[in-house]
Amino acid sequence: MRSDRGPSAPIGLKLAATGGLLFLHLPILLIFVYAFTTEEKSFVWPPPGLTTQWFAVTWNRPDVWQALSLSVRVAAISTAIALVLGTLCAAAVSRTKFFGRETISLLVILPIALPGIITGIALRSAFALAEIPFSFWTVVLGHATFCVVVVYNNAVARFRRTSGSMIEASMDLGADGFQTFRHVVLPNIATALLAGGMLAFALSFDEVIVTTFTAGQQQTVPIWMLEELIRPRQRPVTNVVAMVVVLVTLLPILAAYYLTRDGDQIAGSGK
Amino acid sequence: MSLDAAMPRATAPAILPGSGGVRGALSDIFWRRPQLLLLLMLLPPVLWLGIVYIGSLVALLLQSFFSIDEFSGLINRQFTLKTYGDLLQAANLDIILRTVTMAALVTLASAVIAFPIAYYAARYARGRWKALFYLGVMLPLWSSYLVKIYAWKLILAKEGILTWLLAKLHLLWLLDAWLSLPIVGGNSLSVSSTGTFIVFVYVWLPFMILPVQAALERVPGNLVEASSDLGASPGQTFRNVLFPLALPGIVAGSIFTFSLTLGDYIIPQIIGTSRLFIGQAVYSQQGTAGNIPLAAAFTVVPIVIMGFYLWGAKRMGAFDAL
Amino acid sequence: MTSAVSFQKVSRHFGSVRAVDAVDLDIVPGEFFAMLGPSGSGKTTCLRLIAGFEQPTAGSISIFGERAEGVPPYRRNVNTVFQDYALFPHLNVLDNVAYGLMVKGVGRPERQKAAEEALALVRLPDYGARRPGQLSGGQRQRVALARALVNQPKVLLLDEPLGALDLKLRENMQEELKSLQKALGITFVFVTHDQGEALSMADRVAVFNDGKIMQIGTPEDIYQRPKTRFVADFVGSSNVLPPDFVQRYAGQHRWGSLRPESIRISRANGEGVAARLVSTNYLGATTRLALDAEGLRLHAIVPAGAALPREGEAVVLTFNREHLHLMDELG
Numbered sequence: 001m002r003s004d005r006g007p008s009a010p011i012g013l014k015l016a017a018t019g020g021l022l023f024l025h026l027p028i029l030l031i032f033v034y035a036f037t038t039e040e041k042s043f044v045w046p047p048p049g050l051t052t053q054w055f056a057v058t059w060n061r062p063d064v065w066q067a068l069s070l071s072v073r074v075a076a077i078s079t080a081i082a083l084v085l086g087t088l089c090a091a092a093v094s095r096t097k098f099f100g101r102e103t104i105s106l107l108v109i110l111p112i113a114l115p116g117i118i119t120g121i122a123l124r125s126a127f128a129l130a131e132i133p134f135s136f137w138t139v140v141l142g143h144a145t146f147c148v149v150v151v152y153n154n155a156v157a158r159f160r161r162t163s164g165s166m167i168e169a170s171m172d173l174g175a176d177g178f179q180t181f182r183h184v185v186l187p188n189i190a191t192a193l194l195a196g197g198m199l200a201f202a203l204s205f206d207e208v209i210v211t212t213f214t215a216g217q218q219q220t221v222p223i224w225m226l227e228e229l230i231r232p233r234q235r236p237v238t239n240v241v242a243m244v245v246v247l248v249t250l251l252p253i254l255a256a257y258y259l260t261r262d263g264d265q266i267a268g269s270g271k
Numbered sequence: 272m273s274l275d276a277a278m279p280r281a282t283a284p285a286i287l288p289g290s291g292g293v294r295g296a297l298s299d300i301f302w303r304r305p306q307l308l309l310l311l312m313l314l315p316p317v318l319w320l321g322i323v324y325i326g327s328l329v330a331l332l333l334q335s336f337f338s339i340d341e342f343s344g345l346i347n348r349q350f351t352l353k354t355y356g357d358l359l360q361a362a363n364l365d366i367i368l369r370t371v372t373m374a375a376l377v378t379l380a381s382a383v384i385a386f387p388i389a390y391y392a393a394r395y396a397r398g399r400w401k402a403l404f405y406l407g408v409m410l411p412l413w414s415s416y417l418v419k420i421y422a423w424k425l426i427l428a429k430e431g432i433l434t435w436l437l438a439k440l441h442l443l444w445l446l447d448a449w450l451s452l453p454i455v456g457g458n459s460l461s462v463s464s465t466g467t468f469i470v471f472v473y474v475w476l477p478f479m480i481l482p483v484q485a486a487l488e489r490v491p492g493n494l495v496e497a498s499s500d501l502g503a504s505p506g507q508t509f510r511n512v513l514f515p516l517a518l519p520g521i522v523a524g525s526i527f528t529f530s531l532t533l534g535d536y537i538i539p540q541i542i543g544t545s546r547l548f549i550g551q552a553v554y555s556q557q558g559t560a561g562n563i564p565l566a567a568a569f570t571v572v573p574i575v576i577m578g579f580y581l582w583g584a585k586r587m588g589a590f591d592a593l
Numbered sequence: 594m595t596s597a598v599s600f601q602k603v604s605r606h607f608g609s610v611r612a613v614d615a616v617d618l619d620i621v622p623g624e625f626f627a628m629l630g631p632s633g634s635g636k637t638t639c640l641r642l643i644a645g646f647e648q649p650t651a652g653s654i655s656i657f658g659e660r661a662e663g664v665p666p667y668r669r670n671v672n673t674v675f676q677d678y679a680l681f682p683h684l685n686v687l688d689n690v691a692y693g694l695m696v697k698g699v700g701r702p703e704r705q706k707a708a709e710e711a712l713a714l715v716r717l718p719d720y721g722a723r724r725p726g727q728l729s730g731g732q733r734q735r736v737a738l739a740r741a742l743v744n745q746p747k748v749l750l751l752d753e754p755l756g757a758l759d760l761k762l763r764e765n766m767q768e769e770l771k772s773l774q775k776a777l778g779i780t781f782v783f784v785t786h787d788q789g790e791a792l793s794m795a796d797r798v799a800v801f802n803d804g805k806i807m808q809i810g811t812p813e814d815i816y817q818r819p820k821t822r823f824v825a826d827f828v829g830s831s832n833v834l835p836p837d838f839v840q841r842y843a844g845q846h847r848w849g850s851l852r853p854e855s856i857r858i859s860r861a862n863g864e865g866v867a868a869r870l871v872s873t874n875y876l877g878a879t880t881r882l883a884l885d886a887e888g889l890r891l892h893a894i895v896p897a898g899a900a901l902p903r904e905g906e907a908v909v910l911t912f913n914r915e916h917l918h919l920m921d922e923l924g
Contacts, residue, residue: 009395010505016387021404023384024411024476027422030432034425043425045432085316092312096305104313107320113526114577115534117550118331118570119324121557125334125567126327145324148316168646169679171666173693173744174287176298177308179667183696187683199413206415208537225417229424229541242418253413257406285657285747287668302665 028246035243040236054236064241067224074136074220075204078143082200083193085144086151091185094159111146119146120213127214134216142214143207147200154196154260158189195259198252206249221245335567344561354564358572363552367572370549373464374532377471378479378525384472385479385524386517392480393487394495408484412477420541423470427461427542434459457544467543474538475531479524486520487513522584529580533573549573595658597622597748597780598643603652604804605638612638614804615652620748620782622657625774627783627791630801631827636784639801640750643782644673657747667696672741673750676757678733680725686712686736687721693744711739714773731762738773748780755790767794788828792816800824817852820921825850832856832891834917842866843914848922855916856893858882858901858908865909870902886910 009017035054037047058064089108093101111119123142132138166188170180208222215223221241228238289295301308337346338353357363392404411419426433437443450456450463457463490513498508536550547555549569556566600618604611613635620626628636641647642654645666654661656671672693680689687708688695694704712718715735725733734754741749751770755763771794774781785791791798792812800807800815800823808820819825825833831850839849859865868886877897884891891910895901902908 009391013387013391013395017391020384020388020476020480021407023473024407027419027426027473028411028414030425031418031422042430043428044430045425045435081319085319088312089316092309096309098306098309104317107317107325111320111324113530113581115530115550115573117534117536117553118328118574121553121566121570122324122327122331124557125563126323126330128563129330141323145320148320163677163679165675165677165679166681168644168666169673169675169681170692170696171302172644172646172671172673173696173740174667175692175696176295176665176667177301178294178298179696183692184681188681202413206413206417208417209535222415222417225421226537229417229421238421242415242421245415245418249413249415250410253410254406257409283670283745283747284659285670286659286661286664287670289668298667299665303663 031239031242031246034239037236037239043235054240058237058240058244061237063219063224064237067219067221070136070218071205071220071222074139074143075201077140078147078204079197079200081140081144082147082151083197086148086196086200087155087189087193089148090152090155090159094156095164108149108152112149116146116207116209117213120210123210124213134214134218136218138214138216139211139218139220142210143204146207146210147204150199150203151193151196154192154199155189157260158192162188191259195256198256198259202249202252206245331567331570334564335571337564339562339564346563354568357565358568363569366547366549366552369546370533371576373468373471373548374529376468377475377532378528380468380472381476381479381528382483382521382525384476385483386521389480389484389487389517389520390513393484393490394492408477408480412481416474417537419474420470420538423466423473423542424461427459427466427469429459429461431461461542462544464544464546467539470538470542471532471535475528478527478531479521482523483517483520486517486523490516519587522587526577526580526584530573530577533576594622596620596655597624597657598782599655599658600639600642601653603639603642603649603654605635605642605647606650611804613642613649616804616806618799618806618809620780621797622780623778624796625771625781625783625794627785627795627798628801629785629788629791629798629828631786634801635804636786636799636801637752638804640673640752640782640784643748644671644750645669670744670746671748671750672744672746673752674734674737674741674754676752676754678725678737680733680736680740682725684725685721686717686723686725686728689725689736690721690740690743692740697744707743708739711743712736714742715739716769730757731766734758734766738770742777742779746779748782749774751781751783753784753786755785755787763790770794792828800828802827818918819850822848822920822922825920830892835889838889839917839919843917843919845919848920850918850920851891851912851916853881853892853894854879855912856884856891857911858884858893858895859911860902860908863909863911865911868908868910870904870906870908872904873901884908884910 033047034043036050036052038049038051039047086108089104092098093104119142123138123145127134127138162185166184167180170184171177175183206222208220208226211220211223212226219227225238225241225245228234228241232238289299334346335354336350336352337348338351339345340347388404388408392401392408396404425431428434434443434446437446446460449465450459455463455465455468457466460466460469494512494516495508498512499505503511534550536548536554539548540551549572553566553569556562556569596619598618598620600616602615602617603613604615605613616635616639618639628639630636638647642649643656643661645661645664645668649662656669661669681692684692687705690708690711691699691704694707699707709718709721712721715738717732717735717739720728720732720736725736728736734757737754754770755766758766767790770781770783783791783795792815795812797809798812798815799809802823808815808824810818815824815828819828819831822833825831829852831852834849834851836846836848840846843849858870866886868884868891871883871885871890874881874883875897876894879894880897880899880901882893882895882901884893893910
């Protein structure tokens, strides 16, 4: 155990650590400043002036709203599917030792362990082979596949912390399998599932690589942004959307952190 | 002891009747046949991942053994290694080499920047600071990938904040000198390999910090003190104690930084030169060129590299640090 | 009379490991029964077989005359106090205790009243609103006890319930459990590896080794008349005597045991077993002597204050022939 007084860090280490954290955060903060710039045509710094007019302009853009609505719907449905699949898998893997459970773990992790482009092109060529036209559901199919792992990681961590004798205790006291699930298992994994669900939502909401391969005409928010990045047409609107996206993803991540902070950590390997 | 009087125990049965109904019957069946329950639990995720995901992967790999008819542009569904032959053309090997070099450099730089943050968080940060550090890494990790790239487009633009800052510091000559170099230079940072490199490091850095921190958390603090007690200089302590213990974490983190760099096609497309990376090659082969077999063969490259990488990492015990 | 729990040739194998190996067992209704043995001896598996967490590989189990194989734990009127207590962290103490009644569909006011009574029974009357995490180890143990007792089980199973408690608390709990069992008249089956605990609390003790029962009997039986070397060794500090030694003094070629307090020591000039005093160990009320008798290490206990020879001195040991217990094991 370390001493309570807490040793103080060497100054060089402090500087390097602070510098690293600033490197991580300053660029994101910059987005907030640009959302208010009066400059339309370039990324000039410092901003020639500040205005809030772009918020109103963005608010009145139907394409932004459509993209947002699609992203939310895709994320919600993908999260729901991932919650069911991830929880089932985690329960099976952590409750029983069976032949091939390592393989199952690998199977779940593979969609994020392999680069997104592989998942994307694999799905795309499979859709092409099976002659499935691109639709809302092809996007969901892709998203749910890589969201499973986030729920799975959170649920497995919680199952591991949950004492196995609790389930035996419940059955011993007269609860059958369903009652045990409802009154003991579910309440104990609920916050982990909620956290996993939030992260899955954030992951899906933000995903672009797989989406470019599985979407036809559908434009999610990231696809919309990607278009703007490649061919900038509306820089001020992009600035505002970028800021909103930062805020929208911030909330579920903070919530997930507070839901799981006693004990297990948010599955950091989630992307 | 009114509990005694509450229920006449002597007459209570030792074995209670089943609760009856479908639920009771199902519950009994699952209890008697836990394998059945296990099967039912595993079936949906395994079917989904096995059919949707593995099925797609296999289909993709199969297509790398097809070839494209150069005149008609149609895919010839006959087994051939011709596509892999195409993959070995000089231009394509160039792409592979460029991507792997970038991935290695990004991994190295991430490890160097990540170590002090991870070490500080693991050894010195306490209580609220610890939570703050954790969130300080988690938030950038989970913030939007595209927004992060966009932020760097703003920073690296010719008229952007970095140029402005260097001008204020009278260091513009340094930037110009760097940009005039071959390979790493370019018109501005946002269209140079240097820019691509910076953004890669930025975007994947949190993936390196977390496993390194996890590995360092397991190093007892007194081990470092013992080393300095024994007369080791800070440099020796780092080389002989900290680094070997942090290495599994670094390897675990490098799995992410390496794999993600190998497969990315958006960062070099938005910030970088016109020279292609593997991801971009896959994207353009399957998209504009319509050459799915070659695109599929290209994806085999990162799969094979990562396969070897994971195998090596597993042997080093890196998975315990995940 | 039907047994509370009856095992007929019950085995439980895990792969090639015979955790429980053809065990016969009859537990009398209303008795305090202890299963004693080292870890891995099969005592906990036997408990889990009664609770229904394990199924026998062979043999049959009945509880109050009713066949129990294939009956899930939730349909057995048997409750368990777990080694780690297994309290539900998401429920407060009252809801923990009322859990069994809740899943049986007892109404809220009724089950809360019963839970409060059970908590009073274990002397934790005003703790209902707390969370398990806010309780001490001893308090959690009482809650686990109340949670099991509130269901009025026919048999209460206790899996090393006192293992995690410190010595003083453990002694208090031993007395309390014993008086609770007397008052309620429920059959208690108690698993422990602590022979002192088993002997002081139980009406009868079964000594386990290697998945088999070595001996079943009253604490006195087990202590005074061990049937095998293992029981003599494990249960007490008895001197285990090899067959050749026993042959000389009792005329039979079998293993024997002799309690340390049965050995008397005199100066080296009388008749008896020639020995040498190796060391003395002062224990307060008594003194424990280690002796070397022709290469055989023996222990003797003498009252404190008795005149003692010096260490290294030659002595003669005598004992009453009746105190030399012959075990079943032949040489």
